[in-house]
Amino acid sequence: MIKYDKEDIIRLVKEQEVKFIRLQFTDILGILKNVAITSEQLEKALDNKCMFDGSSIEGFVRIEESDMYLRPDTNSFVVFPWRPQNGKVARLICDVYNPNGTPFEGDPRYALKRALKMAEEMGFDAFNVGPECEFFLFLTDNDGNPTTKTHDNGGYFDLGPVDLGENARRDMCLALEEMGFEIEASHHEVAPGQHEIDFKYTDALTAADNILTFKLVVKTIAQRHGLHATFMPKPIFGISGSGMHVNSSLTKDGKNAFYDKNDPLELSQDAYYFIGGIIKHIKYITALTNPNVNSYKRLVSGYEAPVYIAWSNSNRSPLLRIPATRGASTRVEVRSPDPSCNPYLALAAILSAGLDGIKNKISPPSAMDKNIYEMTEEERAENGIDSLPGSLEEAIALLKSSPYVKTILGDHIFNKYIEAKTTEWEDYKTKVTQWEVDQYLTKY
């Protein structure tokens, strides 16, 4: 990762004629927020003097505590490749601080930094993450509103030889590469209109920053192609949903800590304990990795999304999968998260769960290479295979019951997150859905 300091940023802004800088941060739900400044205010921002009203941000503070400061992370400086004539726009990801100079406990980025500190204290020099994000590209209707129709069925094939979605995805990759992202792969996914872009792994903080920017770039470029991009986990019943697989590994002394060539699976003891930790905590953190009502419509069998808590070296769709590569690319792939999650909280939760496994030497159950979906409930119970929560309500209850997760998130985020999610669930619970109308209106 490129390291910039304050002078570098001032110089780059001048050299590249950047007119606007977006100071970005997130609320606890992972929605990107920004304060846009002009290049004249850049020095003030770099001196950590930019302020905003914290009471207007979801999960932040009440009105009486509202002044918050933004401290830009200079290493996150990136210039957006579009709108070159209006004046270039750059972004700086910021940490949120209290007026007294302490980091704000409600800042999700701080939660991830705390988890990374814990890893460092345990002797690991980095937690590397390579995310694989899926998304849908939908058409808009005549009023410009998004639909769930994909162009694949839209009859464009008879008009042009090239796929509209492929064009858009290619432009997305070009834009991301221009911004310095390293794209490993990009392809059309299983469902019509569904695409995937995979990033090369980087340290978790950069990866989380990049996931947010990636979503922004995808949405912007989709719009420029007249399409609507969505990271909604399950927009259409009956076809695959969109997940965000997290390929993770820890490094120690510059080497991959998960690799051990003497083990039958070539995995180190730390790797096994990491898996053990995640298996232990995953259902308690699912409310973080799969944050909304719709997330649970994706976690059903039949669409390659995980349902049961198990790991495997060879199985196609377990919760935790160990891809075949070894050596420096040895990693554990966590397959349950979806791209609507707050990446800072999700990665902090996954890392902490894994570290807990390493610290307390939690051995994982044996690898489950049989097809779990074909087992009966008794067989699963016999094998000790538990399931992920089946709804947001279940997930919230599990989150609430875990003191370990409370320490990872800190009281502020823990309480605010539960509050926000409970409100969401209560609202959903009381709404009358189209399904009910279809089922019962004529019958009764």
Place this chain on the structure above:
Amino acid sequence: MDTARVIVAIGTEAANAKVKSFLAENGYLVVDTAEECNECLRKLSLYRPDFLVLDSSLPKLGGYEVAKVALEDGSCDVIMISSKAQEEIGFEMRDSSRFSFLIKPINKMLLINTLELMKRSGKRIKELEQEVEHLKSAIDSRKEVDKAKHLLMQHLNMGEAEAFKRIQKQSMDKGISMKEIAKAIILAYDI
């Protein structure tokens, strides 16, 4: 000249059809039409036309948003049709040679003449750009060869003509451009 491909997005189906048939009569190929901004953006991406004839009040985002994307992303020229004589045109469009502005009602001959003019000047600009690229590359190459020549003269005690011939011979023998040989020589002496 090849047939220019156009997308027409004036607004209603009827208006589009009228312009489409008129353009076709004059030798232009209208690949598709659009009645709304997102539809227009999708078709721009699919067809990559040479020209876009666009109404400034196209629903829903307005013609200028589409024009911005067309000028920045695509290689197509834009003709904006508007009902207001004095309109807020962003400076980036006013200064662009790929953007033109016509007032409604559309004067057919004026539209054709504008298209013709943009086609010709676009072609000329492309030719000039290529020539400039070519010249730039030739100058770069000459600079590198000069540098390498002087290095050889200095270190191997050669005359100018001999040094040049040496570089030329290496280039012919190895089948690599003289510029590459020059670069290699410069690098070697840098060590």
